[in-house]
Amino acid sequence: MTQPSTHEVTELLIEWSNGDKAALDKLLPLIHEELRRLARHYMSRERPGHTLQTTALVNEAYIRLVNRKGVHWQNRAHFFAIAAQVMRTILVDHARSQAYAKRGGGAHRIELDEAMIVSQDRAAEVVALDDALKTLADFDPQQSRIVELRFFGGLTIEEAAEVLDLSPATIKREWSTAKAWLYRELSKR
Amino acid sequence: MTPEHWQQIKTLLQSALEREPGERSAFLVAACADDDLLRKEIESLITSHEQAGAFIESPAFQLMAESLEDPTKSLAGQSFGPYQIIRPLGSGGMGEVYLAEDTRLGRKVALKVLPAHFTEDDERVRRFQQEARAASALNHPNNITIYEIGEIDSLHFIATEFIEGVTLSDRLEASRIETYEAVDVGVQVASALCAAHQAGIVHRDIKPQNIMLRTDGIVKVLDFGLATLLDKKSDDLEAATLVKTKQGLLMGSAHYMSPEQARGQKMDARTDIFSLGVVLYQMVAGHVPFTGETMTDVLASILRVDPPELSQSAPQTPAELLRIVNLTLRKDKAERYQTAKELLTDLKSLKQRLESQRESELAVMPELIGISPKQMEQEIRFCTTADGVRIAYATVGHGPPLVKAANWLNHLEFDWQSPIWRHLFEEFARYHLVVRYDERGNGLSDWNVENLSFEAFVQDMEAVVDAVGVSRFPILGISQGGPVAIAYAVRHPEKVSHLILYGTYARGWARRGSSPEELERRRAYLTLTKLGWGQDNPAYRQLWTTLFLPNATLEQWHWFNDLQRITASPENACRLLNEVGQIDVTDFLSQVKVPTLVLHCRDDAVAPFEEGRLIAGMIPGARFVPLEGHNHLLLECEPAWPKFVAEVRRFLKTEKDS
Numbered sequence: 001m002t003q004p005s006t007h008e009v010t011e012l013l014i015e016w017s018n019g020d021k022a023a024l025d026k027l028l029p030l031i032h033e034e035l036r037r038l039a040r041h042y043m044s045r046e047r048p049g050h051t052l053q054t055t056a057l058v059n060e061a062y063i064r065l066v067n068r069k070g071v072h073w074q075n076r077a078h079f080f081a082i083a084a085q086v087m088r089t090i091l092v093d094h095a096r097s098q099a100y101a102k103r104g105g106g107a108h109r110i111e112l113d114e115a116m117i118v119s120q121d122r123a124a125e126v127v128a129l130d131d132a133l134k135t136l137a138d139f140d141p142q143q144s145r146i147v148e149l150r151f152f153g154g155l156t157i158e159e160a161a162e163v164l165d166l167s168p169a170t171i172k173r174e175w176s177t178a179k180a181w182l183y184r185e186l187s188k189r
Numbered sequence: 190m191t192p193e194h195w196q197q198i199k200t201l202l203q204s205a206l207e208r209e210p211g212e213r214s215a216f217l218v219a220a221c222a223d224d225d226l227l228r229k230e231i232e233s234l235i236t237s238h239e240q241a242g243a244f245i246e247s248p249a250f251q252l253m254a255e256s257l258e259d260p261t262k263s264l265a266g267q268s269f270g271p272y273q274i275i276r277p278l279g280s281g282g283m284g285e286v287y288l289a290e291d292t293r294l295g296r297k298v299a300l301k302v303l304p305a306h307f308t309e310d311d312e313r314v315r316r317f318q319q320e321a322r323a324a325s326a327l328n329h330p331n332n333i334t335i336y337e338i339g340e341i342d343s344l345h346f347i348a349t350e351f352i353e354g355v356t357l358s359d360r361l362e363a364s365r366i367e368t369y370e371a372v373d374v375g376v377q378v379a380s381a382l383c384a385a386h387q388a389g390i391v392h393r394d395i396k397p398q399n400i401m402l403r404t405d406g407i408v409k410v411l412d413f414g415l416a417t418l419l420d421k422k423s424d425d426l427e428a429a430t431l432v433k434t435k436q437g438l439l440m441g442s443a444h445y446m447s448p449e450q451a452r453g454q455k456m457d458a459r460t461d462i463f464s465l466g467v468v469l470y471q472m473v474a475g476h477v478p479f480t481g482e483t484m485t486d487v488l489a490s491i492l493r494v495d496p497p498e499l500s501q502s503a504p505q506t507p508a509e510l511l512r513i514v515n516l517t518l519r520k521d522k523a524e525r526y527q528t529a530k531e532l533l534t535d536l537k538s539l540k541q542r543l544e545s546q547r548e549s550e551l552a553v554m555p556e557l558i559g560i561s562p563k564q565m566e567q568e569i570r571f572c573t574t575a576d577g578v579r580i581a582y583a584t585v586g587h588g589p590p591l592v593k594a595a596n597w598l599n600h601l602e603f604d605w606q607s608p609i610w611r612h613l614f615e616e617f618a619r620y621h622l623v624v625r626y627d628e629r630g631n632g633l634s635d636w637n638v639e640n641l642s643f644e645a646f647v648q649d650m651e652a653v654v655d656a657v658g659v660s661r662f663p664i665l666g667i668s669q670g671g672p673v674a675i676a677y678a679v680r681h682p683e684k685v686s687h688l689i690l691y692g693t694y695a696r697g698w699a700r701r702g703s704s705p706e707e708l709e710r711r712r713a714y715l716t717l718t719k720l721g722w723g724q725d726n727p728a729y730r731q732l733w734t735t736l737f738l739p740n741a742t743l744e745q746w747h748w749f750n751d752l753q754r755i756t757a758s759p760e761n762a763c764r765l766l767n768e769v770g771q772i773d774v775t776d777f778l779s780q781v782k783v784p785t786l787v788l789h790c791r792d793d794a795v796a797p798f799e800e801g802r803l804i805a806g807m808i809p810g811a812r813f814v815p816l817e818g819h820n821h822l823l824l825e826c827e828p829a830w831p832k833f834v835a836e837v838r839r840f841l842k843t844e845k846d847s
Contacts, residue, residue: 033705091249093702097799126249134776139195147245154248173203179245180202180238187237188482 013078024082031079032086077163084153088130091152095126125186132185136178143178146171202231206238268292270341272300272348288351291336297351298336302344314345321347323390324413331381333401333409349411354404358397361471365810368506369543371472374400376536377408378465382529385413386458393456395464396445397471443487444477448520451488459522462532466517466525473510474502475810478518492520509539547839565618567605569633572656574648576640581633582626582653586618590659593617593625594650594670594677597765600632600756601625607752608745609738612825616834617665624662626653630761641764643772647676654684663687663841668694668796668821671804672774679777688785688808689837692793692821694800695807697772701800715766722759736794737821745824778807785811786840788833790818812840 012030015023129151137144142164149160157175161168201220205213213235221228267274272289278299289300318338325335337348357374360366366374378400385392392399392413401409443451447463450456470478478496481487496518499511513535519525526532567585574580583601593614604610604625617623627634628649630641638645650673654662663686666674671693678685694701698711717732734741734749741749757765785808789801798815805813814836816829823830 087250089702096803129245129249139190139192140199150248151245152249154250176206176238177199177202177234179241180234183241183244184234184237187240 016078028082028086031082032090035083035086035090080153080155080159081149081163084149084155087154088148088152091126092130095123095130128186129182132182135185136181140178143174146174147178147182150175198227198230198234201227202234202238205231205235269300269302269344269346270339272298274300289348291348298348299351301347301349303346321413323388324385327384327388327390327413329381329384331377331408331410332384332413333411352401352403352409354402354409356398357400357402357408357468357472360402361397361475362806365475365812366472367812368473368503368510369540369547371469372510372536372540372543373406374402374408374472375465375469376533376540378410378468379529379533379536381408381410382458382461382465383533386461386529391456391458392461392464393450394445395461395468397468400468443491444479446488446491447522448492449522451491457522458529459525459527462517462526462529463519463522465532466514469510469514469517470496470499473506473514474499476502507539507543509535509542513539565615567601569601570656572652574629574645574652576645576648578629578638578640578645578649579635580626580629580649580652582624582656584622584624584657585614586621586623588620588622590657590662591617591621591623591665592650592654592657592659592662593623593665593667594674595626595628595631595646596668596670597628597631597769598752598756599625599627600752601627602633603752603755604632607748608742609749609752609822609824612830613823621663622659624653624657624659626650630765631757636758636761641761641768643672643676643768646673647680650674650677651681654681660684661686663689665689665691666693667691669769669772671695672697672772675774675777675781675804675808678783679780682782685783687841688781688783689788689840690785690801690804691788691823691833692790692796692801693787693804694796695773695775695778695804696800697770699770700773701797711770715763718762718766719759722753722757722762738824739794739819740827741820741824742826775803775807778804779809781808781811784840786814786836787811788814788816788836790816790820790823790829792819793821794819795821 012023012027016027133144133147136147145164146160149155149163150157153160155163157168157171160175161171164171201217204220205216208216217228217231221231269289271291271293273292275288275290275297278286278288285302287300287302289298290296291298321335321338324332325338328334333352334350335347336350337346339346339348378395382392382395390413392410394412395410399411401411403409445464445467447456447460450460467478474497479487479490479494481490499506499514513532516524516526517532526535565585567583569581569583571579571581581601583605585605605614614623614625626649628646629638630636634649646669661684664674664678666672666688667690671690672695674688674690674693675695678688699708703711714733721728731746731750733753734746738745738749753762785805787801787805787808789796789798791798793801801815802813805811814832816823816832818827818829820827823833
């Protein structure tokens with residue numbers, strides 16, 4: 001895929017925040033591709049010892065895709081919200097493929113990179129968490145979004161508060177109850 | 190949980206958490222009044238809150254990256270003495286396992302490196318080596334072959350044969366195991382135990398993670414002798430039975446311990462018999478016999494609770510198997526099978542009986558209700574959907590109804606004559622009234638339609654079922670028909686008796702996280718479809734054909750080339766291709782409440798094998814049958830075809846009985 005122009009991404013973000021749903025459809029694959037590319041790069045062994053920060057990664061994707069000066073903060077918040085969703089898809093897909101990857105099993109598709117083998121326990125946990133989060137979304141969509149932003153999108157309490165336009169205190173309260181519920185769900189397994 | 194109920198719980202939970210720990214009980218007693226259930230629910234969440242600690246506090250991306258950089262994994266790509274490490278295979282309480290090459294002999298090995306804390310005690314290491322050496326002398330087809338036991342750079346390791354296959358634990362997670370296979374695994378494990386016990390070696394850690402199923406059906410028992418390393422120190426036991434993670438604790442393998450092991454008493458061969466009994470029980474029932482929320486609860490259950498009767502979860506289980514499992518699970522070891530040999534004898538004769546039973550069933554079935562394909566004539570009729578689209582459907586055969594979900598390249602008349610579909614329809618029509626239809630935009634149904642969405646595909650099926658007037662039936666979903674069948678089964682569970690899914694997917698080509706190359710290829714197909722579909726020159730269509738049917742005859746290729754043009758207009762082909770790419774029924778999978786059989790060819794180039802595995806893994810209780818082959822549509826001449834027929838017949842028969 002060719003590198004989309006930053007102008008194009010900026011336009012799409014603006015169109016989307018103005019309520020044009022179709023813009024999001026065009027935007028998603030661009031962001032997906034960019035995040036996947038960066039994730040592959042970061043998680044490859046070329047950068048041993050590098051401590052990863054999701055926010056740094058998303059920021060880099062954002063900077064690469066968007067000319068920061070031309071876009072309002074509101075768009076950046078939107079960008080983080082979408083990026084968290086996209087990160088979730090990328091990571092859960094990857095974890096799922098690894099959790100299914102069998103010891104000594106034959107050929108199977110590895111999503112990010114051949115060399116990127118996450119421990120099966122870790123992969124299984126990410127998959128389990130994703131499942132539990134879907135259940136949570138059924139009865140508390142907002143909490144599920146908060147966890148998505150924090151855990152998959154790597155946002156701090158304050159950043160999540162800005163994206164969702166809620167107070168940090170609310171986010172904190174919702175976060176700790178969601179965490180208690182999810183922890184209990186996962187310990188049941 | 191309803192949103193309202195959760196809202197109530199959450200509000201009280203948050204108020205409780207804002208109070209000092211000491212005041213919370215009193216607050217809850219007052220706030221919950223007489224509602225004890227509500228109070229308990231909140232108390233349990235407060236406990237989780239206290240235990241959760243750093244759980245999910247680090248972002249997922251970081252966690253996954255950290256596990257990459259885990260120092261114990263750092264061996265990957267390096268050499269370790271004469272071994273060149275290729276990649277990690279897995280990890281457990283007993284250390285990391287790598288795929289490695291023994292550079293002296295040029296052969297692949299599985300290399301297990303023992304964690305340092307297991308090998309600090311010289312005496313234990315000595316006993317471990319002694320026992321592992323004894324195990325390496327066993328030389329039995331069901332025991333993994335040990336090549337070398339040694340120490341390099343003060344790291345102890347064992348090199349064994351490398352096995353292509355899956356662990357029984359993974360297999361159990363993927364789908365249910367049928368009785369015959371369970372007994373077969375039992376026979377092979379018992380046989381391995383027999384040989385080991387005769388040599389004076391007790392395994393002490395028989396569990397599904399230590400049983401490998403090779404792709405050719407041979408079962409191998411891993412890690413004989415390793416359990417010695419766990420002796421005496423109970424904290425090690427803890428470490429081995431709990432899968433350690435930073436965010437939380439997930440239960441490990443306490444489920445397979447014998448009562449004497451749980452008590453810390455002396456163990457002998459009968460301990461292995463009990464553990465194998467637990468494994469047998471789990472294979473048949475689909476769950477372990479002894480359960481509990483914590484490891485202590487599980488152990489208490491092993492010591493005191495009689496497991497639920499196997500016949501409850503698996504009513505079809507032969508009485509003889511119930512007897513065998515019960516006898517292995519006696520809490521008093523004096524009442525159990527006393528030797529693995531006795532157990533092996535019983536399992537073997539049961540296996541033989543099941544084998545001959547199965548053969549006669551398969552042999553008898555077509556004659557039983559079959560009619561000759563020559564007598565078959567299909568009848569084509571039309572029905573109209575809610576949005577006014579005329580859909581063509583056909584019925585053929587005799588017997589109870591079976592509905593095939595449409596594919597986007599179907600043509601009732603043309604398919605019926607074809608060398609690609611005919612054998613499949615005939616097979617089902619022998620003992621079913623087969624209902625097929627052409628999806629909108631395709632074949633004999635209306636081509637000029639406004640709505641070509643996935644939702645409309647499902648509605649087409651609903652319209653056909655209503656028109657034919659059938660009330661309960663199996664559905665056959667092939668390729669794109671699969672997601673439609675899945676959606677239909679979730680919407681109408683009362684109508685669907687079985688779900689048979691072959692070569693299908695939950696996520697269309699644009700939704701499965703395909704590689705950029707794959708997406709590019711797909712986009713190229715789209716362009717080619719737009720330009721080449723309607724042309725007389727079949728060059729473009731041959732491209733599709735080869736992708737669908739890499740191993741077909743020339744006649745089959747020609748036929749498929751023609752089918753494409755006859756079935757849909759170039760415009761519809763593009764719209765359909767686009768639409769099926771966007772399908773995603775992943776969220777429906779866990780809601781399927783119908784017995785399901787998933788079959789998939791390993792080298793299917795259109796619908797990836799992984800999709801089949803995903804579907805079978807997520808539909809509760811689904812059975813997965815991998816088939817060998819490259820073709821997206823199953824042709825009569827390939828070896829996988831008879832297996833498909835046998836599996837589907839058996840599935841339709843057994844599930845009907847239950």
